[in-house]
Amino acid sequence: MHQTIHKPVLLGTVLTYLAPERGNSYLDLTAGYGGHAQAVLERTQAPSLMTLVDRDETAVNALTSFESQGATVLHASFEEASVTLLSGGKRFDMILADLGVSSLHLDTSSRGFAFRTTGPLDMRMDQRAELTAATVVNTYNQAELEGILRRYGEEPRARTIAAAIVSHRPFATTTELAEAIAKVMPRGSKVHPATRSFQAIRIAVNDELGQLERSLPMWFQLLKPGGRLGVISFHSLEDRIVKQAFADMTGDRYDADYHLLTKHPVVADDTETVSNPRARSAKLRVLQRK
Ligand SMILES: C[S@@+](CC[C@H](N)C(=O)[O-])C[C@H]1O[C@@H](n2cnc3c(N)ncnc32)[C@H](O)[C@@H]1O
Known part of the structure:
Protein backbone atom coordinates (compact mmCIF):
# COMPACT_ATOMS: atom_id res chain seq x y z
CA MET A 1 0.00 0.00 0.00
CA HIS A 2 2.75 2.44 0.96
CA GLN A 3 4.39 2.18 -2.44
CA THR A 4 1.30 3.30 -4.36
CA ILE A 5 0.53 6.46 -2.37
CA HIS A 6 4.06 7.83 -2.32
CA LYS A 7 7.13 6.13 -3.79
CA PRO A 8 10.10 6.52 -1.45
CA VAL A 9 13.01 8.19 -3.26
CA LEU A 10 16.59 6.86 -3.33
CA LEU A 11 15.44 3.85 -1.30
CA GLY A 12 18.33 1.54 -2.17
CA THR A 13 20.89 4.28 -1.59
CA VAL A 14 19.36 5.25 1.75
CA LEU A 15 19.62 1.61 2.88
CA THR A 16 23.22 1.38 1.72
CA TYR A 17 24.28 4.45 3.71
CA LEU A 18 22.10 4.06 6.80
CA ALA A 19 23.05 0.36 6.82
CA PRO A 20 20.26 -0.91 9.12
CA GLU A 21 21.11 -3.96 11.15
CA ARG A 22 18.99 -6.17 13.37
CA GLY A 23 18.10 -4.36 16.57
CA ASN A 24 19.12 -0.87 15.38
CA SER A 25 17.06 2.13 16.46
CA TYR A 26 15.59 4.45 13.82
CA LEU A 27 14.19 7.98 13.84
CA ASP A 28 12.24 8.99 10.74
CA LEU A 29 11.66 12.75 10.91
CA THR A 30 9.39 12.88 7.84
CA ALA A 31 7.81 9.44 7.93
CA GLY A 32 5.07 10.27 5.39
CA TYR A 33 3.59 7.06 4.07
CA GLY A 34 6.25 4.90 5.66
CA GLY A 35 8.08 3.74 2.52
CA HIS A 36 11.57 4.24 3.93
CA ALA A 37 10.45 3.17 7.40
CA GLN A 38 9.04 -0.12 6.12
CA ALA A 39 12.28 -1.02 4.34
CA VAL A 40 14.30 -0.14 7.45
CA LEU A 41 11.97 -2.15 9.66
CA GLU A 42 12.39 -5.23 7.45
CA ARG A 43 16.09 -5.10 8.29
CA THR A 44 16.04 -4.02 11.92
CA GLN A 45 13.08 -6.21 12.90
CA ALA A 46 12.74 -3.81 15.82
CA PRO A 47 9.49 -1.82 15.59
CA SER A 48 9.66 -0.76 19.22
CA LEU A 49 12.97 1.02 18.50
CA MET A 50 11.39 3.17 15.77
CA THR A 51 10.15 6.72 16.17
CA LEU A 52 8.18 8.09 13.24
CA VAL A 53 7.40 11.79 12.96
CA ASP A 54 5.18 13.74 10.57
CA ARG A 55 3.31 16.99 10.91
CA ASP A 56 0.60 15.95 8.48
CA GLU A 57 -2.38 14.25 10.07
CA THR A 58 -3.17 12.23 6.92
CA ALA A 59 0.35 10.83 6.93
CA VAL A 60 0.22 10.08 10.66
CA ASN A 61 -3.06 8.19 10.15
CA ALA A 62 -1.33 6.09 7.51
CA LEU A 63 1.34 5.07 10.02
CA THR A 64 -0.96 3.19 12.40
CA SER A 65 0.31 -0.21 11.24
CA PHE A 66 3.75 0.73 12.59
CA GLU A 67 2.21 1.98 15.83
CA SER A 68 0.33 -1.27 16.33
CA GLN A 69 3.64 -3.13 16.03
CA GLY A 70 5.10 -1.00 18.83
CA ALA A 71 6.62 2.01 17.04
CA THR A 72 6.26 5.51 18.49
CA VAL A 73 4.42 7.83 16.08
CA LEU A 74 4.56 11.58 16.75
CA HIS A 75 2.21 14.05 15.07
CA ALA A 76 4.52 17.05 15.32
CA SER A 77 6.92 19.16 13.31
CA PHE A 78 10.38 17.66 13.27
CA GLU A 79 11.59 20.68 15.21
CA GLU A 80 9.13 20.06 18.07
CA ALA A 81 9.79 16.30 17.95
CA SER A 82 13.56 16.82 18.06
CA VAL A 83 13.30 19.07 21.14
CA THR A 84 11.17 16.45 22.92
CA LEU A 85 13.41 13.53 21.96
CA LEU A 86 16.61 15.35 22.97
CA SER A 87 15.26 16.41 26.33
CA GLY A 88 14.02 12.85 26.86
CA GLY A 89 17.60 11.62 26.37
CA LYS A 90 16.75 9.56 23.26
CA ARG A 91 19.55 8.60 20.85
CA PHE A 92 19.39 6.69 17.55
CA ASP A 93 21.54 4.49 15.31
CA MET A 94 19.89 5.91 12.17
CA ILE A 95 18.06 9.16 11.43
CA LEU A 96 16.42 10.08 8.14
CA ALA A 97 14.84 13.34 6.96
CA ASP A 98 13.24 13.15 3.51
CA LEU A 99 12.24 16.79 3.20
CA GLY A 100 9.37 18.59 1.52
CA VAL A 101 5.94 17.54 0.42
CA SER A 102 4.66 14.06 -0.40
CA SER A 103 3.06 13.02 -3.69
CA LEU A 104 -0.23 12.90 -1.83
CA HIS A 105 0.06 16.60 -0.95
CA LEU A 106 0.56 17.47 -4.60
CA ASP A 107 -2.11 15.08 -5.86
CA THR A 108 -4.86 16.10 -3.44
CA SER A 109 -6.27 19.34 -4.82
CA SER A 110 -8.11 20.18 -1.59
CA ARG A 111 -4.71 20.65 0.13
CA ASP A 207 8.53 27.80 7.48
CA GLU A 208 10.41 24.98 5.78
CA LEU A 209 13.89 26.48 5.77
CA GLY A 210 13.56 27.81 9.33
CA GLN A 211 12.51 24.35 10.54
CA LEU A 212 15.51 22.78 8.82
CA GLU A 213 18.06 25.33 10.10
CA ARG A 214 16.86 25.09 13.69
CA SER A 215 16.55 21.29 13.67
CA LEU A 216 19.81 20.15 12.06
CA PRO A 217 21.95 20.89 15.15
CA MET A 218 19.58 18.73 17.23
CA TRP A 219 19.79 15.85 14.76
CA PHE A 220 23.58 15.71 15.17
CA GLN A 221 23.10 15.38 18.90
CA LEU A 222 20.40 12.73 18.55
CA LEU A 223 22.88 10.31 16.94
CA LYS A 224 24.48 7.56 18.99
CA PRO A 225 28.23 7.08 18.50
CA GLY A 226 28.53 5.34 15.11
CA GLY A 227 25.02 6.55 14.17
CA ARG A 228 24.18 7.76 10.65
CA LEU A 229 22.09 10.79 9.63
CA GLY A 230 20.72 11.03 6.07
CA VAL A 231 18.98 14.10 4.69
CA ILE A 232 17.23 14.13 1.30
CA SER A 233 16.57 17.61 -0.10
CA PHE A 234 14.61 18.63 -3.18
CA HIS A 235 15.87 22.10 -4.07
CA SER A 236 19.05 24.10 -3.85
CA LEU A 237 17.91 26.23 -0.89
CA GLU A 238 17.49 23.15 1.29
CA ASP A 239 20.59 21.44 -0.01
CA ARG A 240 22.72 24.53 0.70
CA ILE A 241 21.61 24.52 4.35
CA VAL A 242 22.31 20.79 4.74
CA LYS A 243 25.68 21.00 2.96
CA GLN A 244 26.81 23.90 5.16
CA ALA A 245 25.65 22.32 8.43
CA PHE A 246 27.34 19.01 7.52
CA ALA A 247 30.56 20.82 6.57
CA ASP A 248 30.55 22.72 9.88
CA MET A 249 30.24 19.47 11.84
CA THR A 250 32.86 17.50 9.93
CA GLY A 251 35.36 19.86 8.30
CA ASP A 252 39.02 18.96 8.20
CA ARG A 253 39.37 19.11 11.95
CA TYR A 254 41.17 16.05 13.31
CA ASP A 255 38.98 16.26 16.42
CA ALA A 256 35.63 16.53 14.60
CA ASP A 257 33.02 14.27 16.15
CA TYR A 258 31.36 13.49 12.81
CA HIS A 259 32.51 12.46 9.37
CA LEU A 260 30.89 12.72 5.96
CA LEU A 261 29.86 9.48 4.29
CA THR A 262 28.90 11.28 1.07
CA LYS A 263 31.56 13.63 -0.26
CA HIS A 264 29.13 14.74 -2.97
CA PRO A 265 25.36 14.50 -2.75
CA VAL A 266 23.96 11.24 -4.10
CA VAL A 267 21.30 11.58 -6.80
CA ALA A 268 18.86 9.15 -8.41
CA ASP A 269 19.82 7.12 -11.49
CA ASP A 270 17.89 7.22 -14.78
CA THR A 271 15.81 4.16 -13.97
CA GLU A 272 14.48 5.80 -10.83
CA THR A 273 13.82 9.23 -12.36
CA VAL A 274 11.82 7.65 -15.19
CA SER A 275 9.58 5.73 -12.79
CA ASN A 276 9.39 8.48 -10.15
CA PRO A 277 9.67 12.08 -11.41
CA ARG A 278 9.94 13.40 -7.81
CA ALA A 279 13.34 11.70 -7.62
CA ARG A 280 14.76 14.00 -10.32
CA SER A 281 15.71 16.74 -7.92
CA ALA A 282 16.45 14.57 -4.86
CA LYS A 283 19.88 14.85 -3.23
CA LEU A 284 21.01 12.68 -0.35
CA ARG A 285 23.78 13.67 2.08
CA VAL A 286 24.84 11.40 4.94
CA LEU A 287 27.12 11.86 7.93
CA GLN A 288 28.18 9.58 10.75
CA ARG A 289 28.95 10.29 14.39
CA LYS A 290 32.35 8.87 15.32
C1 LIG B 1 8.79 13.47 1.00
S1 LIG B 1 7.60 13.04 2.19
C2 LIG B 1 8.31 11.68 3.05
C3 LIG B 1 7.97 10.35 2.49
C4 LIG B 1 8.47 9.16 3.28
N1 LIG B 1 9.91 9.14 3.38
C5 LIG B 1 7.97 7.86 2.66
O1 LIG B 1 8.79 7.02 2.29
O2 LIG B 1 6.74 7.68 2.57
C6 LIG B 1 7.83 14.31 3.35
C7 LIG B 1 6.92 14.24 4.56
O3 LIG B 1 7.51 15.05 5.55
C8 LIG B 1 6.53 15.79 6.21
N2 LIG B 1 7.20 17.00 6.68
C9 LIG B 1 7.79 17.95 5.93
N3 LIG B 1 8.34 18.89 6.71
C10 LIG B 1 8.13 18.50 7.99
C11 LIG B 1 8.48 19.04 9.26
N4 LIG B 1 9.14 20.19 9.37
N5 LIG B 1 8.12 18.35 10.36
C12 LIG B 1 7.45 17.16 10.26
N6 LIG B 1 7.07 16.62 9.09
C13 LIG B 1 7.40 17.27 7.97
C14 LIG B 1 5.44 16.02 5.18
O4 LIG B 1 4.19 16.18 5.80
C15 LIG B 1 5.51 14.74 4.33
O5 LIG B 1 4.59 13.78 4.77
Missing part, protein backbone atom coordinates in the same frame (compact mmCIF):
# COMPACT_ATOMS: atom_id res chain seq x y z
CA GLY A 112 -3.99 23.58 -2.18
CA PHE A 113 -0.39 22.75 -3.18
CA ALA A 114 -1.00 22.20 -6.90
CA PHE A 115 -1.39 24.92 -9.49
CA ARG A 116 -2.81 22.72 -12.25
CA THR A 117 -5.90 21.63 -10.32
CA THR A 118 -8.30 23.92 -8.50
CA GLY A 119 -8.21 23.91 -4.74
CA PRO A 120 -8.36 26.37 -1.85
CA LEU A 121 -5.20 28.42 -1.25
CA ASP A 122 -4.08 26.33 1.71
CA MET A 123 -0.64 24.63 1.39
CA ARG A 124 -0.37 23.79 5.10
CA MET A 125 1.46 20.53 5.79
CA ASP A 126 0.05 20.63 9.31
CA GLN A 127 -3.71 21.13 9.11
CA ARG A 128 -3.64 22.52 12.69
CA ALA A 129 -1.40 25.45 11.72
CA GLU A 130 -2.92 28.92 11.46
CA LEU A 131 -1.02 30.37 8.53
CA THR A 132 -2.41 29.42 5.10
CA ALA A 133 -1.40 30.41 1.59
CA ALA A 134 -4.58 32.53 1.40
CA THR A 135 -3.32 34.69 4.29
CA VAL A 136 0.10 35.12 2.68
CA VAL A 137 -1.26 35.90 -0.78
CA ASN A 138 -4.20 38.08 0.26
CA THR A 139 -2.76 40.03 3.21
CA TYR A 140 1.05 40.33 3.00
CA ASN A 141 2.23 43.65 1.58
CA GLN A 142 3.92 43.85 -1.80
CA ALA A 143 7.45 44.08 -0.41
CA GLU A 144 6.91 41.01 1.80
CA LEU A 145 5.54 39.03 -1.13
CA GLU A 146 8.44 40.08 -3.33
CA GLY A 147 10.89 38.99 -0.61
CA ILE A 148 9.24 35.58 -0.31
CA LEU A 149 9.23 35.01 -4.08
CA ARG A 150 12.86 36.07 -4.37
CA ARG A 151 14.22 34.24 -1.32
CA TYR A 152 12.23 31.00 -1.40
CA GLY A 153 11.50 30.76 -5.12
CA GLU A 154 14.69 32.33 -6.48
CA GLU A 155 12.18 33.97 -8.86
CA PRO A 156 13.86 36.59 -11.08
CA ARG A 157 10.50 38.29 -11.77
CA ALA A 158 9.57 38.53 -8.09
CA ARG A 159 8.77 42.26 -8.26
CA THR A 160 6.41 41.95 -11.25
CA ILE A 161 4.62 38.93 -9.77
CA ALA A 162 4.22 40.57 -6.34
CA ALA A 163 2.70 43.64 -8.02
CA ALA A 164 0.32 41.45 -10.05
CA ILE A 165 -0.76 39.56 -6.92
CA VAL A 166 -1.48 42.78 -5.04
CA SER A 167 -3.50 44.28 -7.89
CA HIS A 168 -5.59 41.16 -8.58
CA ARG A 169 -6.32 39.93 -5.06
CA PRO A 170 -8.21 38.58 -3.22
CA PHE A 171 -7.63 35.08 -4.61
CA ALA A 172 -9.68 32.11 -3.45
CA THR A 173 -8.16 29.25 -5.43
CA THR A 174 -4.83 27.89 -6.60
CA THR A 175 -5.74 28.14 -10.28
CA GLU A 176 -6.87 31.79 -10.01
CA LEU A 177 -3.48 32.60 -8.53
CA ALA A 178 -1.58 30.51 -11.07
CA GLU A 179 -3.39 32.24 -13.95
CA ALA A 180 -2.68 35.73 -12.60
CA ILE A 181 1.03 34.82 -12.31
CA ALA A 182 1.12 33.23 -15.78
CA LYS A 183 -0.26 36.45 -17.33
CA VAL A 184 2.79 38.49 -16.32
CA MET A 185 5.37 35.82 -17.18
CA PRO A 186 7.11 35.34 -20.51
CA ARG A 187 5.75 32.47 -22.60
CA GLY A 188 7.61 29.47 -23.86
CA SER A 189 9.24 28.18 -20.67
CA LYS A 190 9.30 24.41 -20.19
CA VAL A 191 8.08 24.61 -16.60
CA HIS A 192 4.75 26.13 -15.59
CA PRO A 193 5.25 29.88 -15.00
CA ALA A 194 3.85 29.61 -11.45
CA THR A 195 6.22 26.79 -10.35
CA ARG A 196 8.74 28.99 -8.51
CA SER A 197 6.05 31.17 -6.96
CA PHE A 198 4.12 28.19 -5.61
CA GLN A 199 7.32 26.71 -4.17
CA ALA A 200 8.09 30.05 -2.51
CA ILE A 201 4.64 30.46 -0.95
CA ARG A 202 4.65 26.85 0.26
CA ILE A 203 8.05 27.31 1.91
CA ALA A 204 6.82 30.47 3.64
CA VAL A 205 3.54 28.90 4.81
CA ASN A 206 5.37 25.94 6.36
Whole structure:
Protein backbone atom coordinates (compact mmCIF):
# COMPACT_ATOMS: atom_id res chain seq x y z
CA MET A 1 0.00 0.00 0.00
CA HIS A 2 2.75 2.44 0.96
CA GLN A 3 4.39 2.18 -2.44
CA THR A 4 1.30 3.30 -4.36
CA ILE A 5 0.53 6.46 -2.37
CA HIS A 6 4.06 7.83 -2.32
CA LYS A 7 7.13 6.13 -3.79
CA PRO A 8 10.10 6.52 -1.45
CA VAL A 9 13.01 8.19 -3.26
CA LEU A 10 16.59 6.86 -3.33
CA LEU A 11 15.44 3.85 -1.30
CA GLY A 12 18.33 1.54 -2.17
CA THR A 13 20.89 4.28 -1.59
CA VAL A 14 19.36 5.25 1.75
CA LEU A 15 19.62 1.61 2.88
CA THR A 16 23.22 1.38 1.72
CA TYR A 17 24.28 4.45 3.71
CA LEU A 18 22.10 4.06 6.80
CA ALA A 19 23.05 0.36 6.82
CA PRO A 20 20.26 -0.91 9.12
CA GLU A 21 21.11 -3.96 11.15
CA ARG A 22 18.99 -6.17 13.37
CA GLY A 23 18.10 -4.36 16.57
CA ASN A 24 19.12 -0.87 15.38
CA SER A 25 17.06 2.13 16.46
CA TYR A 26 15.59 4.45 13.82
CA LEU A 27 14.19 7.98 13.84
CA ASP A 28 12.24 8.99 10.74
CA LEU A 29 11.66 12.75 10.91
CA THR A 30 9.39 12.88 7.84
CA ALA A 31 7.81 9.44 7.93
CA GLY A 32 5.07 10.27 5.39
CA TYR A 33 3.59 7.06 4.07
CA GLY A 34 6.25 4.90 5.66
CA GLY A 35 8.08 3.74 2.52
CA HIS A 36 11.57 4.24 3.93
CA ALA A 37 10.45 3.17 7.40
CA GLN A 38 9.04 -0.12 6.12
CA ALA A 39 12.28 -1.02 4.34
CA VAL A 40 14.30 -0.14 7.45
CA LEU A 41 11.97 -2.15 9.66
CA GLU A 42 12.39 -5.23 7.45
CA ARG A 43 16.09 -5.10 8.29
CA THR A 44 16.04 -4.02 11.92
CA GLN A 45 13.08 -6.21 12.90
CA ALA A 46 12.74 -3.81 15.82
CA PRO A 47 9.49 -1.82 15.59
CA SER A 48 9.66 -0.76 19.22
CA LEU A 49 12.97 1.02 18.50
CA MET A 50 11.39 3.17 15.77
CA THR A 51 10.15 6.72 16.17
CA LEU A 52 8.18 8.09 13.24
CA VAL A 53 7.40 11.79 12.96
CA ASP A 54 5.18 13.74 10.57
CA ARG A 55 3.31 16.99 10.91
CA ASP A 56 0.60 15.95 8.48
CA GLU A 57 -2.38 14.25 10.07
CA THR A 58 -3.17 12.23 6.92
CA ALA A 59 0.35 10.83 6.93
CA VAL A 60 0.22 10.08 10.66
CA ASN A 61 -3.06 8.19 10.15
CA ALA A 62 -1.33 6.09 7.51
CA LEU A 63 1.34 5.07 10.02
CA THR A 64 -0.96 3.19 12.40
CA SER A 65 0.31 -0.21 11.24
CA PHE A 66 3.75 0.73 12.59
CA GLU A 67 2.21 1.98 15.83
CA SER A 68 0.33 -1.27 16.33
CA GLN A 69 3.64 -3.13 16.03
CA GLY A 70 5.10 -1.00 18.83
CA ALA A 71 6.62 2.01 17.04
CA THR A 72 6.26 5.51 18.49
CA VAL A 73 4.42 7.83 16.08
CA LEU A 74 4.56 11.58 16.75
CA HIS A 75 2.21 14.05 15.07
CA ALA A 76 4.52 17.05 15.32
CA SER A 77 6.92 19.16 13.31
CA PHE A 78 10.38 17.66 13.27
CA GLU A 79 11.59 20.68 15.21
CA GLU A 80 9.13 20.06 18.07
CA ALA A 81 9.79 16.30 17.95
CA SER A 82 13.56 16.82 18.06
CA VAL A 83 13.30 19.07 21.14
CA THR A 84 11.17 16.45 22.92
CA LEU A 85 13.41 13.53 21.96
CA LEU A 86 16.61 15.35 22.97
CA SER A 87 15.26 16.41 26.33
CA GLY A 88 14.02 12.85 26.86
CA GLY A 89 17.60 11.62 26.37
CA LYS A 90 16.75 9.56 23.26
CA ARG A 91 19.55 8.60 20.85
CA PHE A 92 19.39 6.69 17.55
CA ASP A 93 21.54 4.49 15.31
CA MET A 94 19.89 5.91 12.17
CA ILE A 95 18.06 9.16 11.43
CA LEU A 96 16.42 10.08 8.14
CA ALA A 97 14.84 13.34 6.96
CA ASP A 98 13.24 13.15 3.51
CA LEU A 99 12.24 16.79 3.20
CA GLY A 100 9.37 18.59 1.52
CA VAL A 101 5.94 17.54 0.42
CA SER A 102 4.66 14.06 -0.40
CA SER A 103 3.06 13.02 -3.69
CA LEU A 104 -0.23 12.90 -1.83
CA HIS A 105 0.06 16.60 -0.95
CA LEU A 106 0.56 17.47 -4.60
CA ASP A 107 -2.11 15.08 -5.86
CA THR A 108 -4.86 16.10 -3.44
CA SER A 109 -6.27 19.34 -4.82
CA SER A 110 -8.11 20.18 -1.59
CA ARG A 111 -4.71 20.65 0.13
CA GLY A 112 -3.99 23.58 -2.18
CA PHE A 113 -0.39 22.75 -3.18
CA ALA A 114 -1.00 22.20 -6.90
CA PHE A 115 -1.39 24.92 -9.49
CA ARG A 116 -2.81 22.72 -12.25
CA THR A 117 -5.90 21.63 -10.32
CA THR A 118 -8.30 23.92 -8.50
CA GLY A 119 -8.21 23.91 -4.74
CA PRO A 120 -8.36 26.37 -1.85
CA LEU A 121 -5.20 28.42 -1.25
CA ASP A 122 -4.08 26.33 1.71
CA MET A 123 -0.64 24.63 1.39
CA ARG A 124 -0.37 23.79 5.10
CA MET A 125 1.46 20.53 5.79
CA ASP A 126 0.05 20.63 9.31
CA GLN A 127 -3.71 21.13 9.11
CA ARG A 128 -3.64 22.52 12.69
CA ALA A 129 -1.40 25.45 11.72
CA GLU A 130 -2.92 28.92 11.46
CA LEU A 131 -1.02 30.37 8.53
CA THR A 132 -2.41 29.42 5.10
CA ALA A 133 -1.40 30.41 1.59
CA ALA A 134 -4.58 32.53 1.40
CA THR A 135 -3.32 34.69 4.29
CA VAL A 136 0.10 35.12 2.68
CA VAL A 137 -1.26 35.90 -0.78
CA ASN A 138 -4.20 38.08 0.26
CA THR A 139 -2.76 40.03 3.21
CA TYR A 140 1.05 40.33 3.00
CA ASN A 141 2.23 43.65 1.58
CA GLN A 142 3.92 43.85 -1.80
CA ALA A 143 7.45 44.08 -0.41
CA GLU A 144 6.91 41.01 1.80
CA LEU A 145 5.54 39.03 -1.13
CA GLU A 146 8.44 40.08 -3.33
CA GLY A 147 10.89 38.99 -0.61
CA ILE A 148 9.24 35.58 -0.31
CA LEU A 149 9.23 35.01 -4.08
CA ARG A 150 12.86 36.07 -4.37
CA ARG A 151 14.22 34.24 -1.32
CA TYR A 152 12.23 31.00 -1.40
CA GLY A 153 11.50 30.76 -5.12
CA GLU A 154 14.69 32.33 -6.48
CA GLU A 155 12.18 33.97 -8.86
CA PRO A 156 13.86 36.59 -11.08
CA ARG A 157 10.50 38.29 -11.77
CA ALA A 158 9.57 38.53 -8.09
CA ARG A 159 8.77 42.26 -8.26
CA THR A 160 6.41 41.95 -11.25
CA ILE A 161 4.62 38.93 -9.77
CA ALA A 162 4.22 40.57 -6.34
CA ALA A 163 2.70 43.64 -8.02
CA ALA A 164 0.32 41.45 -10.05
CA ILE A 165 -0.76 39.56 -6.92
CA VAL A 166 -1.48 42.78 -5.04
CA SER A 167 -3.50 44.28 -7.89
CA HIS A 168 -5.59 41.16 -8.58
CA ARG A 169 -6.32 39.93 -5.06
CA PRO A 170 -8.21 38.58 -3.22
CA PHE A 171 -7.63 35.08 -4.61
CA ALA A 172 -9.68 32.11 -3.45
CA THR A 173 -8.16 29.25 -5.43
CA THR A 174 -4.83 27.89 -6.60
CA THR A 175 -5.74 28.14 -10.28
CA GLU A 176 -6.87 31.79 -10.01
CA LEU A 177 -3.48 32.60 -8.53
CA ALA A 178 -1.58 30.51 -11.07
CA GLU A 179 -3.39 32.24 -13.95
CA ALA A 180 -2.68 35.73 -12.60
CA ILE A 181 1.03 34.82 -12.31
CA ALA A 182 1.12 33.23 -15.78
CA LYS A 183 -0.26 36.45 -17.33
CA VAL A 184 2.79 38.49 -16.32
CA MET A 185 5.37 35.82 -17.18
CA PRO A 186 7.11 35.34 -20.51
CA ARG A 187 5.75 32.47 -22.60
CA GLY A 188 7.61 29.47 -23.86
CA SER A 189 9.24 28.18 -20.67
CA LYS A 190 9.30 24.41 -20.19
CA VAL A 191 8.08 24.61 -16.60
CA HIS A 192 4.75 26.13 -15.59
CA PRO A 193 5.25 29.88 -15.00
CA ALA A 194 3.85 29.61 -11.45
CA THR A 195 6.22 26.79 -10.35
CA ARG A 196 8.74 28.99 -8.51
CA SER A 197 6.05 31.17 -6.96
CA PHE A 198 4.12 28.19 -5.61
CA GLN A 199 7.32 26.71 -4.17
CA ALA A 200 8.09 30.05 -2.51
CA ILE A 201 4.64 30.46 -0.95
CA ARG A 202 4.65 26.85 0.26
CA ILE A 203 8.05 27.31 1.91
CA ALA A 204 6.82 30.47 3.64
CA VAL A 205 3.54 28.90 4.81
CA ASN A 206 5.37 25.94 6.36
CA ASP A 207 8.53 27.80 7.48
CA GLU A 208 10.41 24.98 5.78
CA LEU A 209 13.89 26.48 5.77
CA GLY A 210 13.56 27.81 9.33
CA GLN A 211 12.51 24.35 10.54
CA LEU A 212 15.51 22.78 8.82
CA GLU A 213 18.06 25.33 10.10
CA ARG A 214 16.86 25.09 13.69
CA SER A 215 16.55 21.29 13.67
CA LEU A 216 19.81 20.15 12.06
CA PRO A 217 21.95 20.89 15.15
CA MET A 218 19.58 18.73 17.23
CA TRP A 219 19.79 15.85 14.76
CA PHE A 220 23.58 15.71 15.17
CA GLN A 221 23.10 15.38 18.90
CA LEU A 222 20.40 12.73 18.55
CA LEU A 223 22.88 10.31 16.94
CA LYS A 224 24.48 7.56 18.99
CA PRO A 225 28.23 7.08 18.50
CA GLY A 226 28.53 5.34 15.11
CA GLY A 227 25.02 6.55 14.17
CA ARG A 228 24.18 7.76 10.65
CA LEU A 229 22.09 10.79 9.63
CA GLY A 230 20.72 11.03 6.07
CA VAL A 231 18.98 14.10 4.69
CA ILE A 232 17.23 14.13 1.30
CA SER A 233 16.57 17.61 -0.10
CA PHE A 234 14.61 18.63 -3.18
CA HIS A 235 15.87 22.10 -4.07
CA SER A 236 19.05 24.10 -3.85
CA LEU A 237 17.91 26.23 -0.89
CA GLU A 238 17.49 23.15 1.29
CA ASP A 239 20.59 21.44 -0.01
CA ARG A 240 22.72 24.53 0.70
CA ILE A 241 21.61 24.52 4.35
CA VAL A 242 22.31 20.79 4.74
CA LYS A 243 25.68 21.00 2.96
CA GLN A 244 26.81 23.90 5.16
CA ALA A 245 25.65 22.32 8.43
CA PHE A 246 27.34 19.01 7.52
CA ALA A 247 30.56 20.82 6.57
CA ASP A 248 30.55 22.72 9.88
CA MET A 249 30.24 19.47 11.84
CA THR A 250 32.86 17.50 9.93
CA GLY A 251 35.36 19.86 8.30
CA ASP A 252 39.02 18.96 8.20
CA ARG A 253 39.37 19.11 11.95
CA TYR A 254 41.17 16.05 13.31
CA ASP A 255 38.98 16.26 16.42
CA ALA A 256 35.63 16.53 14.60
CA ASP A 257 33.02 14.27 16.15
CA TYR A 258 31.36 13.49 12.81
CA HIS A 259 32.51 12.46 9.37
CA LEU A 260 30.89 12.72 5.96
CA LEU A 261 29.86 9.48 4.29
CA THR A 262 28.90 11.28 1.07
CA LYS A 263 31.56 13.63 -0.26
CA HIS A 264 29.13 14.74 -2.97
CA PRO A 265 25.36 14.50 -2.75
CA VAL A 266 23.96 11.24 -4.10
CA VAL A 267 21.30 11.58 -6.80
CA ALA A 268 18.86 9.15 -8.41
CA ASP A 269 19.82 7.12 -11.49
CA ASP A 270 17.89 7.22 -14.78
CA THR A 271 15.81 4.16 -13.97
CA GLU A 272 14.48 5.80 -10.83
CA THR A 273 13.82 9.23 -12.36
CA VAL A 274 11.82 7.65 -15.19
CA SER A 275 9.58 5.73 -12.79
CA ASN A 276 9.39 8.48 -10.15
CA PRO A 277 9.67 12.08 -11.41
CA ARG A 278 9.94 13.40 -7.81
CA ALA A 279 13.34 11.70 -7.62
CA ARG A 280 14.76 14.00 -10.32
CA SER A 281 15.71 16.74 -7.92
CA ALA A 282 16.45 14.57 -4.86
CA LYS A 283 19.88 14.85 -3.23
CA LEU A 284 21.01 12.68 -0.35
CA ARG A 285 23.78 13.67 2.08
CA VAL A 286 24.84 11.40 4.94
CA LEU A 287 27.12 11.86 7.93
CA GLN A 288 28.18 9.58 10.75
CA ARG A 289 28.95 10.29 14.39
CA LYS A 290 32.35 8.87 15.32
C1 LIG B 1 8.79 13.47 1.00
S1 LIG B 1 7.60 13.04 2.19
C2 LIG B 1 8.31 11.68 3.05
C3 LIG B 1 7.97 10.35 2.49
C4 LIG B 1 8.47 9.16 3.28
N1 LIG B 1 9.91 9.14 3.38
C5 LIG B 1 7.97 7.86 2.66
O1 LIG B 1 8.79 7.02 2.29
O2 LIG B 1 6.74 7.68 2.57
C6 LIG B 1 7.83 14.31 3.35
C7 LIG B 1 6.92 14.24 4.56
O3 LIG B 1 7.51 15.05 5.55
C8 LIG B 1 6.53 15.79 6.21
N2 LIG B 1 7.20 17.00 6.68
C9 LIG B 1 7.79 17.95 5.93
N3 LIG B 1 8.34 18.89 6.71
C10 LIG B 1 8.13 18.50 7.99
C11 LIG B 1 8.48 19.04 9.26
N4 LIG B 1 9.14 20.19 9.37
N5 LIG B 1 8.12 18.35 10.36
C12 LIG B 1 7.45 17.16 10.26
N6 LIG B 1 7.07 16.62 9.09
C13 LIG B 1 7.40 17.27 7.97
C14 LIG B 1 5.44 16.02 5.18
O4 LIG B 1 4.19 16.18 5.80
C15 LIG B 1 5.51 14.74 4.33
O5 LIG B 1 4.59 13.78 4.77
